[in-house]
Amino acid sequence: MKAIRQKEAADSISCAACSLVNLCLGKGLDQAELDKLDQIIDKKTQYDNEEYLFHSGETMTAVYAVRSGMVKTLITTEGGAEQITGFHLPGELVGLDGFGDDRHLCNAVALGTTTVCELKVESFDWVCEHIQGIRAQLMRMIGEELNHEQGMLLALGQMKADERLATLLLSLSERYKKRGFSALEFNLPMPRHDLANYLGLAPETLSRIFSKMHEEGILDVSGRDLRILDMPRMRKLAHCSQC
Amino acid sequence: MKAIRQKEAADSISCAACSLVNLCLGKGLDQAELDKLDQIIDKKTQYDNEEYLFHSGETMTAVYAVRSGMVKTLITTEGGAEQITGFHLPGELVGLDGFGDDRHLCNAVALGTTTVCELKVESFDWVCEHIQGIRAQLMRMIGEELNHEQGMLLALGQMKADERLATLLLSLSERYKKRGFSALEFNLPMPRHDLANYLGLAPETLSRIFSKMHEEGILDVSGRDLRILDMPRMRKLAHCSQC
DNA sequence: CGTATCTTTGATTTACTTCAAAACTTGTGG
DNA sequence: CCACAAGTTTTGAAGTAAATCAAAGATACG
Numbered sequence: 323m324k325a326i327r328q329k330e331a332a333d334s335i336s337c338a339a340c341s342l343v344n345l346c347l348g349k350g351l352d353q354a355e356l357d358k359l360d361q362i363i364d365k366k367t368q369y370d371n372e373e374y375l376f377h378s379g380e381t382m383t384a385v386y387a388v389r390s391g392m393v394k395t396l397i398t399t400e401g402g403a404e405q406i407t408g409f410h411l412p413g414e415l416v417g418l419d420g421f422g423d424d425r426h427l428c429n430a431v432a433l434g435t436t437t438v439c440e441l442k443v444e445s446f447d448w449v450c451e452h453i454q455g456i457r458a459q460l461m462r463m464i465g466e467e468l469n470h471e472q473g474m475l476l477a478l479g480q481m482k483a484d485e486r487l488a489t490l491l492l493s494l495s496e497r498y499k500k501r502g503f504s505a506l507e508f509n510l511p512m513p514r515h516d517l518a519n520y521l522g523l524a525p526e527t528l529s530r531i532f533s534k535m536h537e538e539g540i541l542d543v544s545g546r547d548l549r550i551l552d553m554p555r556m557r558k559l560a561h562c563s564q565c
Numbered sequence: 566m567k568a569i570r571q572k573e574a575a576d577s578i579s580c581a582a583c584s585l586v587n588l589c590l591g592k593g594l595d596q597a598e599l600d601k602l603d604q605i606i607d608k609k610t611q612y613d614n615e616e617y618l619f620h621s622g623e624t625m626t627a628v629y630a631v632r633s634g635m636v637k638t639l640i641t642t643e644g645g646a647e648q649i650t651g652f653h654l655p656g657e658l659v660g661l662d663g664f665g666d667d668r669h670l671c672n673a674v675a676l677g678t679t680t681v682c683e684l685k686v687e688s689f690d691w692v693c694e695h696i697q698g699i700r701a702q703l704m705r706m707i708g709e710e711l712n713h714e715q716g717m718l719l720a721l722g723q724m725k726a727d728e729r730l731a732t733l734l735l736s737l738s739e740r741y742k743k744r745g746f747s748a749l750e751f752n753l754p755m756p757r758h759d760l761a762n763y764l765g766l767a768p769e770t771l772s773r774i775f776s777k778m779h780e781e782g783i784l785d786v787s788g789r790d791l792r793i794l795d796m797p798r799m800r801k802l803a804h805c806s807q808c
Numbered sequence: 809c810g811t812a813t814c815t816t817t818g819a820t821t822t823a824c825t826t827c828a829a830a831a832c833t834t835g836t837g838g
Numbered sequence: 839c840c841a842c843a844a845g846t847t848t849t850g851a852a853g854t855a856a857a858t859c860a861a862a863g864a865t866a867c868g
Contacts, residue, residue, distance in 0.1 A: 397716070397718075403724075405718055405722045405723050407715045420708060421704040421705055421708030422711070422712045427712045427715060451694075457693060462666070464707055465664030465666070466666075468661055468714070469670045471715070471718065472638075472650045472671060473640070475648055475721065476646070478721035479764075480646045482855075483856070513814065514814070522723065525814090525815075526816080526817085526859095527855090527856055527857075529815060532815095533816075533817085561642040561644045561646065725823075725824095766825090768847080769826080769847090769848080770824060773824095773848085788847085
């Protein structure tokens, strides 16, 4: 099993030509609307591994759509505790949290080399008013984000360690599939520590769960490469038929 | 200590005259805009304790603004496990989760006699287009909702039982204060079972934490009436200076 | 090729759950 | 107004999932 981490050319292409258009803000727009969107969106920014898109407390300057790579969002307490609140795949939005009071509550960090498209807040009103239908898609994406976070609340509040991991892996599987990648074999670009933190577990516990699932033939895991062998059992663990 | 549960007349008044206008959708609108909003919003619906506003899986018909009482939202698994994802106070929105795919993921249930204002989805586009500034306020409220859920992820993922309870109590305290009620003395209209579920704890554990906090002089609790005695220690427990 | 980082495995501890039962509250009808 | 049933909350004792502590194996990297 080898790395399957997807890569795309970092150069700027139009929204209309972007393979992610039907997952991203441009979904449902016609050619003229996509052209307008193109003129507003910045498609240049590339980040290295562990580089910050923005920090907690900073004034919100843009909403970000992941284009390639992955972005993690995390919040911290003064005590130094931190909680990863999301792993964001290409086509997903990052930075919506800033709408609350124009400041970001969370931090956003690139996992591996990552490129993003930016929709500046100054352009936000114009875009909503002049591109028919983009508001509907934005609301859809916001709804999905809320649903996803509620699913994580369920996982953290009610599920055992193995069920939480299954929930996360199924979510990633689903989302990779939507993007045209394998639903059964993919790469986890983040360290175990990050996975464990996201799931509210100690890294040691997560490692033991991986080992147990491997022994039971549910998955193959080699470093950060993962293959799901027994999807039915994985689903059963996650208590989630739709996942 | 006696019940402090706020009550308001259930009869329909205008947004402009509503004491919650500066917390709710109408914030920042001028008189003409508030008049338009009034014509669109339904202000009649009253729910009894434990009555459902909507169920998981139902098509979204409206966004709801709590007017009096309280609404809890919860999601369930096929296995029968359930997780309460929020307690919503007057002026807060319920039902945003339906934007994802036009169906609600969560259930919304009244806690005690509760009245809500409804903004029908059919009116949603019209409102966003014709009432200047309401989109900004909607986005603010969405951002706050996202921030609040991320805070809960932090609590469930990283905090001990007592820290979680402190986090919840401070959040309620803050929100009551914003609404002109006491920040130190308020009523919890939900059973312990609901509080415990929200915090990802067994009811017995929650009860023990209440007892311990009482012994330590942090709070007085008598049934569902609560008084915070030592705010500094409560804040310290919650690891949250801004809370 | 060796150093630093990440991951896994093992042994022990602990915070929380579960099970069980008592105490308190609430509402209802005699 | 009191008795009593049904539900809710608290307290106690025992069990357990996961955390922590500790160290060995991998893996990446200059």
